[in-house]
Amino acid sequence: MTDRTPDLDVDRRTYLRATGVAALGSVGLAGCVGRATGTLATRVTDQPADIGDFESLVVTVEGFWLGPEGAEPESEGSDDGGNETDDGSDDADGNETDGGNETDDGEDAPAGREYFEFDEPQEADLVELQNGETQLIDERELETGEYPYLQLDVSAADGTLTDGGEATVDLPGNAPLKFNEAFEIRENTQTTFTADFAPVLRGNGRYLLRPVPSGIEVEYSETEDSEDSDDSESGDGNTSDA
Numbered sequence: 758m759t760d761r762t763p764d765l766d767v768d769r770r771t772y773l774r775a776t777g778v779a780a781l782g783s784v785g786l787a788g789c790v791g792r793a794t795g796t797l798a799t800r801v802t803d804q805p806a807d808i809g810d811f812e813s814l815v816v817t818v819e820g821f822w823l824g825p826e827g828a829e830p831e832s833e834g835s836d837d838g839g840n841e842t843d844d845g846s847d848d849a850d851g852n853e854t855d856g857g858n859e860t861d862d863g864e865d866a867p868a869g870r871e872y873f874e875f876d877e878p879q880e881a882d883l884v885e886l887q888n889g890e891t892q893l894i895d896e897r898e899l900e901t902g903e904y905p906y907l908q909l910d911v912s913a914a915d916g917t918l919t920d921g922g923e924a925t926v927d928l929p930g931n932a933p934l935k936f937n938e939a940f941e942i943r944e945n946t947q948t949t950f951t952a953d954f955a956p957v958l959r960g961n962g963r964y965l966l967r968p969v970p971s972g973i974e975v976e977y978s979e980t981e982d983s984e985d986s987d988d989s990e991s992g993d994g995n996t997s998d999a
Contacts (some may be wrong), residue, residue, distance in 0.1 A: 793901045793944035796944035796980060799952065803883035804969040810918055814883045814956060816928065817892055817913040824905040825869030862969045891951055899942045902988040907950050908935040914966050925958055926964045934966065949976045
């Protein structure tokens with residue numbers, strides 16, 4: 758009779774290894790599932806700059822990046838800070854890359870940033886978004902965390918001048934627009950991030966779309982879920998802000 762004991766031992770060891778891996782996987786999943794969420798509402802607006810030259814200026818936004826969670830915000834004076842104003846310098850091919858407001862092309866992007874693509878590209882006419890007017894382009898639930906910047910994926914900017922002519926509007930370095938303003942996603946809270954940018958006339962007659970640091974706004978407001986929880990636990994509906 759053939760002795761099958763060695764095979765049984767092998768099968769037993771294989772079984773134990775398999776169940777051990779499964780148990781580790783369950784622990785990892787349990788850690789992810791338990792993380793709290795909050796809401797991020799992304800809005801856009803326009804500062805005056807040279808918008809008065811336009812009958813319409815429609816920008817198309819495909820999505821956005823969030824800076825690496827927990828990273829330190831970049832200073833406004835850094836080379837890729839994205840928050841300085843345009844100095845009006847021009848370039849032979851119209852692809853200006855100086856001044857600090859352009860963003861990287863993805864090749865040197867900081868590790869850990871995450872991209873969120875919209876279900877459909879969103880269009881906003883900056884001419885209609887002046888004097889404090891804003892437009893909501895996205896709202897979604899995200900895991901809680903702290904982020905150093907938000908970067909818009911703007912794929913096009915189509916402008917018509919007040920005299921009826923077409924305007925050439927360049928994107929900074931042919932890359933998305935980066936807004937260096939640290940913000941948080943908080944549990945049961947809506948974070949509203951308003952990205953402010955405007956066209957600036959350059960020396961060669963072309964326009965450049967630039968971020969406006971002074972116009973970036975981040976606001977926090979408790980969501981209905983949080984208010985319902987407060988009512989049930991404390992008997993009142995008081996909310997707290999940033």
